[in-house]
Amino acid sequence: MRYEWQEKAQTYLLNRVPLLMTLILMLLFFVPLNSLELSQFRPMISVICVFYWVLKKGQVFGYISAFWVGFFADAYSSTPLGVNIMLLMLLTMLVKWLARYFRNASFSGCWLVFGLVALGFITVKWLFLMIYSGRYLSFGELFFSFVSTVLFYPLVAYLNVRVQRRFLPEKIDEQF
Numbered sequence: 001m002r003y004e005w006q007e008k009a010q011t012y013l014l015n016r017v018p019l020l021m022t023l024i025l026m027l028l029f030f031v032p033l034n035s036l037e038l039s040q041f042r043p044m045i046s047v048i049c050v051f052y053w054v055l056k057k058g059q060v061f062g063y064i065s066a067f068w069v070g071f072f073a074d075a076y077s078s079t080p081l082g083v084n085i086m087l088l089m090l091l092t093m094l095v096k097w098l099a100r101y102f103r104n105a106s107f108s109g110c111w112l113v114f115g116l117v118a119l120g121f122i123t124v125k126w127l128f129l130m131i132y133s134g135r136y137l138s139f140g141e142l143f144f145s146f147v148s149t150v151l152f153y154p155l156v157a158y159l160n161v162r163v164q165r166r167f168l169p170e171k172i173d174e175q176f
Helices: 004-015 017-029 036-040 045-057 063-078 085-103 108-131 138-166 170-175
Strands: none
Touching: 004 017, 017 045, 017 063, 017 138, 045 063, 045 085, 045 108, 045 138, 063 085, 085 138, 108 138
């Protein structure tokens, strides 16, 4: 009885590890760059992390986590508040639907699916930003972000795998 609250607190904190890891990685990649050209090549870490965590640990990373990641992505970037929130929640819904097909796929299969999902994400984001601003925006700037996102997927996925193996053992899944 005495240790019951400690066990519940530990489980609660362990289930927040994917969200915390995503926010930490976002902070690291949102560091201001001195070059305008390099800032256009900034990967969308939020999309990579949401895709990975929903695919691999969807029971601990859901819509609420996607909301908070989207909120911080909107706060850090120059997009209007709500665009990343809505798109990351839609991404969560799509990946939860795709998870039954690709959860146990090879890494290259997941990378290919992620590339297609990221292309759809960036295209919808581009359309929303054009509608919001009321003018045509160049797709080139967002395309560089798409390319860097797909290229950074292996590195970010590797970091997430390391965190998953360290902090999220399979026994946590049994509690939900």
